[in-house]
Amino acid sequence: MIDVLILSMPRIAPVRPQAALGILKAICNKANKSSKTFDINADFFLNFAGDHRVDAKAVDDHFISNSVVLTSDENEKYHSWLHQWVDKILAANSSILVVSVFSWQSQVSVRDLLTKLRPKYNGTIVVGGQGLTNSQNLSAHWADRAEYAEELYQKKLIDFWIKGEAEETFYEFLIGNREFNGLNSHSVIMLGDANNIPLSDFSDLDLGSYRSGYEADGGVLPIESCRGCVRSCVFCEMSSEHGGLRRRDGNALANELIHYYETYGVKHYYFHDDLMNANIPDFKNFINAILTYYEKNNLPDKFFSLSGYWIIRNPRQFRAKDFELFAKAGGNLLVTGIETGSDRLRKTLRKGFTNKDLDFNLEQMHKNKIKFYFMLIAGLPGETTDDFQETVDSLSHWQKYVATGTIIGVNLGTTATLEPGTEIYNNAKNFNIVPLKGHEHPHGIYWMCTTTPDLNYKERVRRRVALQEHVLELGYPIWKGDDHLKIIIDKYKQNIEVWNASTN
Amino acid sequence: MHLQINFSYNDYFRVPSIQIGIDDIVLFDGPVCLHVEFEPKLVKGTHIFWIAHHSKQPHETTNEHDTHVFIKNILFDGVDIDQLEYQKLSHRGKFYPEYNTDYVKDCIMNNIELPEYFSPNHYLGHNGIWKLDFEAPSLNWIIKEQNPSGINLEDTMFSTGKNTIQEIKDLFDL
Numbered sequence: 001m002i003d004v005l006i007l008s009m010p011r012i013a014p015v016r017p018q019a020a021l022g023i024l025k026a027i028c029n030k031a032n033k034s035s036k037t038f039d040i041n042a043d044f045f046l047n048f049a050g051d052h053r054v055d056a057k058a059v060d061d062h063f064i065s066n067s068v069v070l071t072s073d074e075n076e077k078y079h080s081w082l083h084q085w086v087d088k089i090l091a092a093n094s095s096i097l098v099v100s101v102f103s104w105q106s107q108v109s110v111r112d113l114l115t116k117l118r119p120k121y122n123g124t125i126v127v128g129g130q131g132l133t134n135s136q137n138l139s140a141h142w143a144d145r146a147e148y149a150e151e152l153y154q155k156k157l158i159d160f161w162i163k164g165e166a167e168e169t170f171y172e173f174l175i176g177n178r179e180f181n182g183l184n185s186h187s188v189i190m191l192g193d194a195n196n197i198p199l200s201d202f203s204d205l206d207l208g209s210y211r212s213g214y215e216a217d218g219g220v221l222p223i224e225s226c227r228g229c230v231r232s233c234v235f236c237e238m239s240s241e242h243g244g245l246r247r248r249d250g251n252a253l254a255n256e257l258i259h260y261y262e263t264y265g266v267k268h269y270y271f272h273d274d275l276m277n278a279n280i281p282d283f284k285n286f287i288n289a290i291l292t293y294y295e296k297n298n299l300p301d302k303f304f305s306l307s308g309y310w311i312i313r314n315p316r317q318f319r320a321k322d323f324e325l326f327a328k329a330g331g332n333l334l335v336t337g338i339e340t341g342s343d344r345l346r347k348t349l350r351k352g353f354t355n356k357d358l359d360f361n362l363e364q365m366h367k368n369k370i371k372f373y374f375m376l377i378a379g380l381p382g383e384t385t386d387d388f389q390e391t392v393d394s395l396s397h398w399q400k401y402v403a404t405g406t407i408i409g410v411n412l413g414t415t416a417t418l419e420p421g422t423e424i425y426n427n428a429k430n431f432n433i434v435p436l437k438g439h440e441h442p443h444g445i446y447w448m449c450t451t452t453p454d455l456n457y458k459e460r461v462r463r464r465v466a467l468q469e470h471v472l473e474l475g476y477p478i479w480k481g482d483d484h485l486k487i488i489i490d491k492y493k494q495n496i497e498v499w500n501a502s503t504n
Numbered sequence: 505m506h507l508q509i510n511f512s513y514n515d516y517f518r519v520p521s522i523q524i525g526i527d528d529i530v531l532f533d534g535p536v537c538l539h540v541e542f543e544p545k546l547v548k549g550t551h552i553f554w555i556a557h558h559s560k561q562p563h564e565t566t567n568e569h570d571t572h573v574f575i576k577n578i579l580f581d582g583v584d585i586d587q588l589e590y591q592k593l594s595h596r597g598k599f600y601p602e603y604n605t606d607y608v609k610d611c612i613m614n615n616i617e618l619p620e621y622f623s624p625n626h627y628l629g630h631n632g633i634w635k636l637d638f639e640a641p642s643l644n645w646i647i648k649e650q651n652p653s654g655i656n657l658e659d660t661m662f663s664t665g666k667n668t669i670q671e672i673k674d675l676f677d678l
Contacts, residue, residue, distance in 0.1 A: 013662075371653075403583045403643040405652030462678050465669060472664070475647035477655040481664030485672050492675065 003033035004174070005094035007040055009113060011063045011105040014045035015212045019222040019272055020100040020129060022200025024170060029201055031174035036092055037204035040085055040113075041106075046209060048081050063108045064483065065490040079116075086117050096124045096174075099158075101131035101140075107148050114157040126173070127152060128162040136487075137419045138237055141165055144420065145186045153184065164189025165227065165243070167197055194227040194246035199259055207266055214268045214305075221266045224273035225253055225283065231275070231311060232350050233337075234431070235380070237421030238274050245278055250285030257304065258293055268332075271308025280317060287322075290329040301328040310334035312353035315360045320367075327368035333408065334365065338374045341394025342387035345380060348431075355394065362398065366406045373409040373479070378467050379460025380416045381424060381433055381449045388463055392470055399474045409479045412467050414487045415460045417444050445491065461488060505642050507531070508541040508579040509555070516569035521559040522628075526551050536573050546640035553578075553636045557628040562604050565629075575626040575634070580642035591650045594636065595624035601632035 006025060008018045021037045028035035049056035055077045061068040062078075070078065089097065097117075101110050106129075114125065132140035132149040140146050141164050149161035162169055164182045169189055172180050182189035191197070200221075207219035214220055227246040229238040260266055277283045294303055306329065323331070340346050343354050365372050376391065401407040418425045420443065424433065428442045432450045435442040442448075445457055468485070471478050513520050519535035524542075531542045557573050564571035578585050578594055586592040598621040603611075607630075611618050628634060639645040646652070657663045672678070 399643050399647075400582050403581070403646045403650075403652060404587060405650075405654065408653040408655050458676055458678075461672065461676050465672055465676075465678055468664070468669060473644075475644050477653050477657060478664045479657065479662045482668040483662070485668045489668075489672055489675060 001093045001095075002036050003094065004028050004035040004096045004098060005089060005092050006035060006037045007089070007097065007099045007113075008038070008042070008102065009099060009106045009109045010041045010044040011060065011109065012041050012102050014042045014210055016210050016220040016222055016270055017042070017202055017205050017207065018100060018102055019200065019224070020102070021205065022202045022222075023167065023198060024098060024100070025201040025204065026198040027167065027171050028174060030198065031171055033096075033174050036094070038085075038088065038092075039205060040109075041102075042210060043085075044081070044109075046211060052077050061486065064105050065486055067490050067493055078112075082113055082116055085113065086120065089117060090120055094123055096126060097121065098170075099125070099127045099129075101127055101129035101148070103129075103131040104134065104136050104148075106131045107134075111152065111157070114152065115155075118157050124160065125158045126160045126162060127158050128166050128170070132161055132163055135419060136414075137417055138421060142188055142237060142243075142421055143186075160184055163187065165191040167191050190243035191227060191246070194224075194248045195252060197224065197227075197248070199256055202260075202264060207264055212268065217268065218264070218266045220268040220270050221260050221264070222272045223253070223257055223260070223269045224248070225250075225271055225276050225286065225308075226273050226278045229274040230278040231352055232423070233352075234348070234350050234423040235339075235377075235416065235418075236337075237419055247279040247282050250279075250282035250287075251289045253282070254286050254289030254293065257290070261304070267303060268305045269307070269330075271306070274309060275311045276306075276308040277310055277313065277318065280313070284322065284325075287325050287329045291325065294329075302330050302332075304330035305332035306330040307333035308335065310336050312336055312338075312351075312357050312361050314353065314357045320364055323364035323368050323370070327370055331368065331370045333371040333373060335373045336375070337377075339377050340380060340383065340387060341376075341391035341397075342383070343390075345383055345387045348382060349380065362401050362406060366401060366404050370406070371408045372401065372406055373411070374407070375411045375413060376467060377413055377416050378464035379455060381418070381431055381447065381455075382452055383416075383455060383463075384452055385454075391467070395467070395470055395474060395476070399476075402474065402476050408477060410471050410476045411479050412464060412471070412481065412484060414484045414491070415445065415457075415464045418442050418447050419444075445495070461492075464488065505544055505546050505640060506541065506579075506581050507544060507553075508539070508582075510539050510576040510578075511536050512538070512574045512576055514570055514572050517561075517564040517571050520557060520571050520573045520628075522573055523556040523558065524554070525556075526553050548640055550637060550639050553638055554633050555628065556631075556633040558631050560631045562606060570629055572627060572629040575628070578636075580638070580646060583643065583646055585646060588650050588652065592624070593638075593646065593649060594626065597625070597634050597636035598623040599625040599628060599632055599634040601630035603630060 006021055008021055012018060017039060025035050025037055055074045058070055058074045059078045062070055099110055127149055130139040130141055132146035133143035134147045135143060146161055146163045152158045161184060162182055169180055169182050181187040208215050210219050212220040225248055228244045230245045257269055339349060339351060398407060424431050433442045433447050434450060436446045439446045449455060468481050513536050522536045523530055524532040526544050529544060531544060532540055560571050586594050600621045603618055
């Protein structure tokens with residue numbers, strides 16, 4: 001018998017354990033509760049998909065698309081797999097079951113599992129995570145309502161949901177407190193001091209089993225340098241809604257990473273926070289502390305690899321020398337939302353960098369053998385045909401870095417959506433954005449920009465498809481291209497009136 | 505296309521003479537330089553990039569000195585085509601020597617069979633022509649041949665094909 005069983009459910013890329021698993025287990029340790037972790041997501045992608053490749057692909061589509069209907073054979077295999085997990089969960093004999101709902105893409109699998117499990121499980125079931133809301137682009141932590149959690153609660157599939165950043169509230173729950181904000185409520189709960197994030201406990205997981213590309217080298221672990229975001233991009237709720245930037249001390253962060261290395265032998269780390277270089281002094285301290293550790297322990301440059309979300313800084317903020325030191329410390333793969341190739345449009349989005357800054361960063365990454373993955377958004381509000389052409393031309397300009405292996409991926413997303421909590425949503429009029437007919441407020445894909453009347457939904461999809469064709473022609477490795485197009489197709493089929501309205 | 509070539513050479517007897525070209529176009533003709541660059545306009549498709557070493561005389565090879573040209577590296581549109589140790593595209597180039605007649609006679613007498621070409625070879629000692637087949641646009645060719653990112657997304661959950669593009673085009677009448 002154990003006190004707490006912690007689950008991670010599909011759908012998350014099985015490249016490393018989800019950070020929540022390690023954090024939740026560490027909080028159990030702090031509360032003197034015995035715990036066990038099951039990464040069911042990893043089992044789906046690494047084992048079930050290996051045994052039933054075609055069926056798993058259909059089930060995977062089922063996770064993200066309402067229009068996918070499984071065949072009886074696919075259904076049988078999927079439910080047989082779920083049954084196995086129900087048996088394992090029951091056999092673990094826990095008092096509390098905690099399910100981490102990573103995003104909206106985990107909602108189907110969580111619902112399917114709990115529907116089977118609830119009638120047989122006598123303990124307390126709790127869900128948490130960013131997927132407690134029904135928005136595709138908004139974290140439940142900061143959403144007004146946790147609709148998905150409410151749905152599970154009303155169906156009596158769960159006993160509790162914990163909304164928000166739960167490092168402190170989950171501890172309260174474990175020690176028996178049932179009266180706190182965020183428990184079965186829609187309050188926004190923020191962790192005040194990001195330095196209070198505990199050292200994660202990944203001891204239940206086989207870290208080398210994930211499909212990280214570093215399997216033989218012990219796998220990859222998640223780590224975070226901050227909470228919240230330093231930028232104020234108008235289309236993103238992170239800056240306005242994620243509780244503001246809460247930095248973590250650079251030296252303490254280096255010590256945490258070193259602790260993981262010395263405990264698990266892991267050398268590869270992925271920063272899953274909004275921006276790993278949000279606070280430049282902390283980030284430089286972190287780099288220096290890692291380099292000092294190398295020197296003291298006679299370790300070679302790049303002994304660790306460090307990857308994660310990156311904001312483009314200008315050459316005065318992060319110089320060529322800084323890139324050199326970062327590369328020595330292990331700078332490996334940087335991920336950035338470029339969004340557009342148009343400086344004009346990027347400025348209106350408040351991204352805070354120019355194409356010139358980006359060129360400097362790309363050249364430094366190339367020189368220092370750091371890899372780069374970036375995101376673009378087609379059909380941004382106010383995107384003119386000239387802006388779009390600049391994006392197309394920029395992709396041609398950046399092709400050199402695909403040919404050098406610096407750019408290892410592009411992600412084109414699902415066209416621009418307006419999400420609650422973003423500045424562009426809250427102050428739509430200031431951005432000349434109006435709702436489509438039949439909608440009170442512009443949101444999701446239900447918007448038009450009066451300064452770009454030709455940019456209706458069809459045109460946004462056309463630009464999205466054109467970008468995909470262009471990057472394929474240029475030889476970019478495009479990630480999740482089909483996934484995103486399927487989401488557009490699915491969303492369109494569900495909301496056929498969008499197209500009709502936008503053409504009126 | 506932006507083409508850059510870096511050479512080294514032995515100029516003990518004289519600076520070696522070379523021609524550089526693509527297909528039927530001669531881009532350079534004269535004494536070799538350490539660095540040359542060109543902006544040829546190429547149509548999409550296959551092309552032959554060539555470097556010819558010519559006018560070398562028999563007396564220009566001694567035990568100590570040999571008039572020759574060495575191709576140090578070649579950059580297509582700013583990218584070193586030998587950037588990957590395990591996939592050096594210049595190693596696909598073939599050097600077709602025009603053997604000196606006395607040298608051929610010596611080889612025959614000594615039962616040495618002379619090859620039609622050397623590959624891989626960056627040392628242009630004999631007169632002759634070094635040829636490399638490539639495609640324009642050159643960056644696409646490098647990406648296709650080297651896959652420098654090392655990423656292979658086919659058959660993964662991240663994959664991108666052409667079927668879904670067609671489906672969405674049909675759906676939206678694009």
